[in-house]
Amino acid sequence: MEGSDMTYAYKPATQDALDATSASETDQSFIIYDEETLDQEGIYASEHEAQRRCETLNRSATDNPGPDDVHPEQKM
Incomplete structure (x- = not known):
C-alpha cells in the first residue's frame, strides 16, 4: 500500500461539527x-x-484529464 494515496469518505455531520462552521443553518450536512x-x-x-x-x-x-487531453471539438 502506498503511503501517498488518500481515501476520502463522507458521513453525516455531527451537531458539534456544525456548530463550529457556517454549515449550521442547513438541516443535514456531510463531512468529507x-x-x-x-x-x-x-x-x-x-x-x-x-x-x-x-x-x-x-x-x-x-x-483526471488535463486541458491537452480533451479533443478541441469536445470542449464546451
Whole structure:
C-alpha cells in the first residue's frame, strides 16, 4: 500500500461539527474526511455534493484529464 494515496469518505455531520462552521443553518450536512488520518476536507450541504466531491478526491492524478487531453471539438 502506498503511503501517498488518500481515501476520502463522507458521513453525516455531527451537531458539534456544525456548530463550529457556517454549515449550521442547513438541516443535514456531510463531512468529507481522509479515512487514514481522519483530517477533515470540508462540510457539504447535500449528500449528493459530498459524494461527488469524494469521487473527485479519490481519483488518481492520472484519471483526471488535463486541458491537452480533451479533443478541441469536445470542449464546451
